[in-house]
Amino acid sequence: MQTSQTPKVELTPAQIAEFHERGFLAIPQISTPEEVEQLRGIFDRLFAQKAGRAEGAQFDMVTHDDDDNTPQALPAIINPVNFAPELRDTIFRSNAGHIARQLLGPSVTASFEHAILKPPRYGAATPWHQDEATRVDANFDYEQLSIWMPLQEATLENGCMQYIPGTHQQDVLPHRSPKSDPKIHAIECAGGFDPADAIPCPLPSGGAVMHLGRTLHYAGPNNSDIPRRAYILAFEIPPKPSTRQRDFYWNREKQTAGLDRKRRWRKQGGILIEFGRKLRGGLWRHPSRIVFEARRAIRALLGRAT
Numbered sequence: 001m002q003t004s005q006t007p008k009v010e011l012t013p014a015q016i017a018e019f020h021e022r023g024f025l026a027i028p029q030i031s032t033p034e035e036v037e038q039l040r041g042i043f044d045r046l047f048a049q050k051a052g053r054a055e056g057a058q059f060d061m062v063t064h065d066d067d068d069n070t071p072q073a074l075p076a077i078i079n080p081v082n083f084a085p086e087l088r089d090t091i092f093r094s095n096a097g098h099i100a101r102q103l104l105g106p107s108v109t110a111s112f113e114h115a116i117l118k119p120p121r122y123g124a125a126t127p128w129h130q131d132e133a134t135r136v137d138a139n140f141d142y143e144q145l146s147i148w149m150p151l152q153e154a155t156l157e158n159g160c161m162q163y164i165p166g167t168h169q170q171d172v173l174p175h176r177s178p179k180s181d182p183k184i185h186a187i188e189c190a191g192g193f194d195p196a197d198a199i200p201c202p203l204p205s206g207g208a209v210m211h212l213g214r215t216l217h218y219a220g221p222n223n224s225d226i227p228r229r230a231y232i233l234a235f236e237i238p239p240k241p242s243t244r245q246r247d248f249y250w251n252r253e254k255q256t257a258g259l260d261r262k263r264r265w266r267k268q269g270g271i272l273i274e275f276g277r278k279l280r281g282g283l284w285r286h287p288s289r290i291v292f293e294a295r296r297a298i299r300a301l302l303g304r305a306t
């Protein structure tokens with residue numbers, strides 16, 4: 001997605017080396033206070049309206065989320081830009097795209113974005129996980145990057161990001177649904193790491209922390225009196241068909257209310273809207289994504305998760 005902004009944030013060689021050594025990197029600023037204030041307003045509106053709920057793009061990550069009246073403990077919106085077009089042209093997007101090219105190279109493409117809210121005093125912890133473990137199709141090799149920006153200060157008290165350094169160098173660990181309940185959207189890493197090794201990353205409002213797809217991370221509950229909002233832009237090298245056997249069975253087992261809403265919406269014609277959005281997002285500019293996107297479209301037509 002192109003923006004009209006010129007990127008202003010350039011990582012130094014030392015920062016790039018630190019990122020590749022630890023699997024994550026924090027920077028003090030990626031947007032401006034004025035833009036962050038605007039984004040806060042947009043996020044508050046989108047979450048108040050539960051934008052995207054009917055199409056399965058808005059859901060609570062840690063409850064069954066099958067009734068509109070239960071308070072959401074970890075509400076999220078996938079691709080909020082689809083519901084607020086003003087998010088297309090931001091300083092955050094311009095700087096994040098530039099950083100992604102610095103870290104993953106020129107073939108990097110924007111893949112996905114995410115708005116997450118931890119409500120005051122009630123916002124739940126985001127379980128330990130590796131982002132690559134959320135992929136439904138394990139038949140591809142992924143190289144992905146997430147750039148996470150808090151829209152207010154992020155602290156240990158309100159649920160800043162925490163990382164286990166070096167975990168990006170291992171493969172995807174087994175994951176599962178929290179409480180072994182496939183009706184819960186989130187996944188959690190089933191073991192193979194020590195949470196005591198975590199490094200918390202408190203950040204100023206409009207700062208950022210970035211991580212790779214296999215870097216284990218977590219964010220605590222929000223025990224503060226203010227909402228903790230985060231805007232995440234994700235990037236990837238176009239996924240390549242894998243030569244090894246992997247199975248992310250924990251995703252196949254999911255039976256969430258959000259997935260049901262998404263299937264219903266697709267059947268009612270949403271699949272065409274989805275395709276149009278992908279074209280608009282620049283899919284046609286990246287022929288190397290075609291195999292991956294075609295498999296995804298077939299899965300969607302068959303009513304499977306994608």
Ligand SMILES: O=C(O)CCC(=O)C(=O)O
Nearest residue numbers: 116126146148219230232
């Ligand atoms: O904001 C959060 O609580 C978690 C974000 C996260 O897991 C991610 O960006 O990959």
